[in-house]
Amino acid sequence: MSHDYDVIIIGGGMVGGSLALALSRSALRVAIVEAKHVAEKKSDSAGKRAIALSWGSRCLLEQLNVWQQLNDVAMPIRHIHVSDRGHFGKTRLSAKAQQVDALGYVVEASQIEMVVTDCIASADIDMLCPAMLTDYVTSQHGVDVTIELNGKAKTLSCKVLVGSDGGLSKVRQLGSFELKEYAYDQQAITALIKVESDVQDVAYERFTSEGPIAMLPHFDGLYSLVWTMPSALAQTVMGLSEDEFLNRLQLRFGQWLGGLELSGSRQTFPLSLSYVADNIAERVVLIGNAAHQLHPVAGQGFNLGLRDAAMLADVFMSQQQDVGANAVLDTYAQRRKTDQSLITGFTDNIIKLFSTDNTLFSVVRNSGLLMLDKVPVLKNQFARQSMGLGSRLARLGH
Ligand SMILES: Cc1cc2nc3c(=O)[nH]c(=O)nc-3n(C[C@H](O)[C@H](O)[C@H](O)COP(=O)(O)OP(=O)(O)OC[C@H]3O[C@@H](n4cnc5c(N)ncnc54)[C@H](O)[C@@H]3O)c2cc1C
Numbered sequence: 001m002s003h004d005y006d007v008i009i010i011g012g013g014m015v016g017g018s019l020a021l022a023l024s025r026s027a028l029r030v031a032i033v034e035a036k037h038v039a040e041k042k043s044d045s046a047g048k049r050a051i052a053l054s055w056g057s058r059c060l061l062e063q064l065n066v067w068q069q070l071n072d073v074a075m076p077i078r079h080i081h082v083s084d085r086g087h088f089g090k091t092r093l094s095a096k097a098q099q100v101d102a103l104g105y106v107v108e109a110s111q112i113e114m115v116v117t118d119c120i121a122s123a124d125i126d127m128l129c130p131a132m133l134t135d136y137v138t139s140q141h142g143v144d145v146t147i148e149l150n151g152k153a154k155t156l157s158c159k160v161l162v163g164s165d166g167g168l169s170k171v172r173q174l175g176s177f178e179l180k181e182y183a184y185d186q187q188a189i190t191a192l193i194k195v196e197s198d199v200q201d202v203a204y205e206r207f208t209s210e211g212p213i214a215m216l217p218h219f220d221g222l223y224s225l226v227w228t229m230p231s232a233l234a235q236t237v238m239g240l241s242e243d244e245f246l247n248r249l250q251l252r253f254g255q256w257l258g259g260l261e262l263s264g265s266r267q268t269f270p271l272s273l274s275y276v277a278d279n280i281a282e283r284v285v286l287i288g289n290a291a292h293q294l295h296p297v298a299g300q301g302f303n304l305g306l307r308d309a310a311m312l313a314d315v316f317m318s319q320q321q322d323v324g325a326n327a328v329l330d331t332y333a334q335r336r337k338t339d340q341s342l343i344t345g346f347t348d349n350i351i352k353l354f355s356t357d358n359t360l361f362s363v364v365r366n367s368g369l370l371m372l373d374k375v376p377v378l379k380n381q382f383a384r385q386s387m388g389l390g391s392r393l394a395r396l397g398h
Helices: 014-023 038-043 055-063 067-073 109-121 170-174 231-238 242-253 301-317 326-354 359-374 376-386
Strands: 005-010 030-033 050-054 075-077 079-084 090-094 104-108 126-128 131-138 143-149 152-163 179-195 202-208 211-217 222-230 260-276 284-286
Touching: 005 014, 005 143, 014 030, 014 055, 014 109, 014 301, 030 131, 050 055, 050 109, 050 301, 055 067, 055 104, 055 301, 067 104, 067 109, 075 211, 104 109, 109 126, 131 152, 131 170, 152 170, 170 284, 179 211, 179 231, 202 242, 211 242, 222 231, 231 260, 242 260, 260 326, 284 326, 301 326
Parallel strands: 005 030, 005 152, 030 126, 079 202, 152 284
Antiparallel strands: 050 104, 075 104, 079 090, 131 143, 143 152, 179 222, 179 260, 202 211, 211 222
């Protein structure tokens, strides 16, 4: 039976785009359907958020020839400093101890998307943009996919449909996927902060009873703030004057970076954890945020999604015949299961453990941080997890 494509990818964000790029090295016929122009994404506030890339993600992006174009705009993180406000426990991870150049890097989301999109434009991939998925029908032999392109409905067929269309995935909604959802009733306030200190290569994770504060090194003496707190409080904090906002932040974050100043506007993002019980169905597979949307506190969402994309490409490319066969999708699901549940559980536990004033929890987290700092094996394991090396990485260098 002939199809228009072997693989149709819905969603050309950072994850779907990376999958398309990885597949462009194979003989597979690939199309990618993306709703927005890149210029549109670049100008929206979400595109400006800083993404902490793990060392493992750098390695994968390097294999896709994407990293080479991000190298100059990526801020290296050479130390990670984790502390708990009002308690002694703290730990510091360093790149030197892990014998790498950096534990990770910070890059603006829109910069990653731009480079990925430029690479796709020069690869052998059909990019249908701006185009929206509106419907699909699966059968034993393939998938008929209906999209809206230039205001007109168009139907394309493929062997396998990949949903990388983000947290509100239409591929997931139209399919028979069971979504588990936990709303944290928390929001993240993000902003760029000018700091007094000239420390440039340290990422700070500070836990407070209201929620965690992450400060990631950005460019030009700026740090990128992700400040998580209960939704009702976030409304109040967003309503504070600039001075009141900074005073509040300084009091909770402390003096690790000296005085703080706001650079530009503040944004809020509602936070939740959602994931599908099973990320494959007949001839359909979900990856990235379409499969699991995490709390941004641990900076793991894109890193996890990129490992999905790399593994899926690896599995597809080692397949000689039908890339949409059950056995192929099963192989992918099995290989990704441990990493996905580990990171989902790790992020969820961190929120529960660190966003509370409960005395027992604060004793546990403090002794945890102290132990982490004193026991090299634990510290190494934590560092490897933070570097995105806790699980098997796909090899894309075919
Ligand atoms: C405040 C904040 C900070 C974060 N920090 C980090 C961090 O430091 N490190 C990290 O690893 N992660 C971080 N994340 C998470 C990270 O941003 C996401 O995990 C990542 O963007 C997911 O990528 P994706 O490609 O799966 O989905 P998306 O980025 O949501 O992309 C989905 C794409 O699909 C397209 N689309 C949607 N519907 C359709 C349709 N019907 N038809 C066609 N196209 C469609 C969209 O236009 C979009 O381009 C953070 C998130 C937030 C909110």
